Amino acid sequence: MPAPRTYANSTDSVHAGAPAARPGHSLTHGIVQTATYTFENTETLERYMRGEDPDADREEYGRYGNPTVHELERRLAELEHAETSVSFASGMAAMTTAILALVKAGDHVVLFRDCYRRTRQFVTQLLPRFGVEHSVVPPGDLDALSAALKDNTRLVLTEAPTNPFQYCADLEQLSRVVRARGRIRTLIDSTLATPCNLRPIELGIDLVMHSATKYLSGHNDVLGGLVAGPGHLVSLVRDARNVLGGIQDPHAAFLILRGLKTLSLRVERQNQTALAVARALEKHPRVTRVYYALLESHPSYAIARQQLRGGGGMVSFIVSGGRGAASKVVDHCRIAKIAASFGGAETLIDQPAIMSYSELSEEELRRIDIDPALIRLSVGIEETDDVVRSVMAALDA
Ligand code: PLP
Numbered sequence: 001m002p003a004p005r006t007y008a009n010s011t012d013s014v015h016a017g018a019p020a021a022r023p024g025h026s027l028t029h030g031i032v033q034t035a036t037y038t039f040e041n042t043e044t045l046e047r048y049m050r051g052e053d054p055d056a057d058r059e060e061y062g063r064y065g066n067p068t069v070h071e072l073e074r075r076l077a078e079l080e081h082a083e084t085s086v087s088f089a090s091g092m093a094a095m096t097t098a099i100l101a102l103v104k105a106g107d108h109v110v111l112f113r114d115c116y117r118r119t120r121q122f123v124t125q126l127l128p129r130f131g132v133e134h135s136v137v138p139p140g141d142l143d144a145l146s147a148a149l150k151d152n153t154r155l156v157l158t159e160a161p162t163n164p165f166q167y168c169a170d171l172e173q174l175s176r177v178v179r180a181r182g183r184i185r186t187l188i189d190s191t192l193a194t195p196c197n198l199r200p201i202e203l204g205i206d207l208v209m210h211s212a213t214k215y216l217s218g219h220n221d222v223l224g225g226l227v228a229g230p231g232h233l234v235s236l237v238r239d240a241r242n243v244l245g246g247i248q249d250p251h252a253a254f255l256i257l258r259g260l261k262t263l264s265l266r267v268e269r270q271n272q273t274a275l276a277v278a279r280a281l282e283k284h285p286r287v288t289r290v291y292y293a294l295l296e297s298h299p300s301y302a303i304a305r306q307q308l309r310g311g312g313g314m315v316s317f318i319v320s321g322g323r324g325a326a327s328k329v330v331d332h333c334r335i336a337k338i339a340a341s342f343g344g345a346e347t348l349i350d351q352p353a354i355m356s357y358s359e360l361s362e363e364e365l366r367r368i369d370i371d372p373a374l375i376r377l378s379v380g381i382e383e384t385d386d387v388v389r390s391v392m393a394a395l396d397a
Helices: 009-015 042-049 067-079 091-102 117-130 142-148 171-181 231-244 250-260 263-283 301-307 322-332 362-367 384-396
Strands: 084-088 108-112 133-137 153-159 185-189 207-211 225-229 287-291 314-319 348-350 374-378
Touching: 009 067, 009 263, 067 084, 067 225, 067 250, 084 091, 084 231, 091 117, 091 153, 091 185, 091 207, 091 225, 091 231, 108 117, 108 142, 117 133, 117 153, 133 142, 142 171, 153 171, 171 185, 207 231, 225 231, 263 287, 263 314, 263 384, 314 322, 322 374, 322 384
Parallel strands: 108 133, 108 153, 153 185, 185 207
Antiparallel strands: 084 225, 207 225, 287 314, 314 374, 348 374
16 A cells, blocks of 8 residues: 555645656656557567566557556546556546456446436446346445345445435445455445545545546546556456556546646635535525535435545535426526536536436436436536525526
């Protein structure tokens, strides 16, 4: 494991994982835009193939690695206090490759219900085609998790906090329950938390996954994904990536590296703004329910207080008056753009029943707890008061 840390999040965001020197004495990392790598002669090639090349950045082919991508992998590993990490072209490439690396036909996966719909789709619709069973349990419910574990369970998967309802499982307890059964891996999608608010590996979790498209890159201009953890597990995921082919492009890796430098500053502001919005929403007469893990009214408040350093930038809420009333609030929120995604500099807003789940009937929406009047607000880095005033004005309009 890496040595214990002495630096704060903001210092680590700028420096963690950076090499002592870079080619050409450059302060910043470069973009090594290449699809393949050359060898001076057969002897150097053979030495590399035997694993004896001293240059850790050395690769044979672009699908297996890239120096710019390596720097991103080192930085994320340091930020997560993990041994190593592996980088992907998107969050879903990271998630699906990690799952495929960890399970085989005949295995069983447990998934917490409230999670990104494409992850749920992969586990519940695609994995069964390859002979992998699953159980879906209520978010954060560790008794239901224990009851769902079977002899052939090999993977437990959740988000921390979940999207969009912000449920938090007690990750320390979760990893204890799972470890007691042996041979089961835990994989946490920590996209909403970021390493600034939560470090699942310190709580005993095996692997942490991120959609770098969100907070890590932070500017809504690039897709990416990463999986961090101990070397022996990450190398399984890396081997699967090298076959499946979802590696990060070097230019995208450069943009994520640049975004990471301001991660802590952005997340601090987003934590502060989202909490202020959530508190203001709770007092508004047109709002019937607010979901923000650091609100006393949230079912996960106690564990969120204990495990999260901040609640993150997403607030979900339900307005009275149904689907149409919610659409009016969305349309009148001047500061927010209507868009999918979250975690960037701009405040974004969407109505999940219309954006992410438009194909579902009212009955199907009810089954997955998506109220037609649910609004998901993902705050950006604008001034806190401006965001609060804009949301309140939209509710009053
Ligand atoms: N995990 C979470 C929590 C997400 O919200 C998303 C996308 O919205 C993903 C994973 C997938 O990431 P990407 O869009 O980068 O593939």
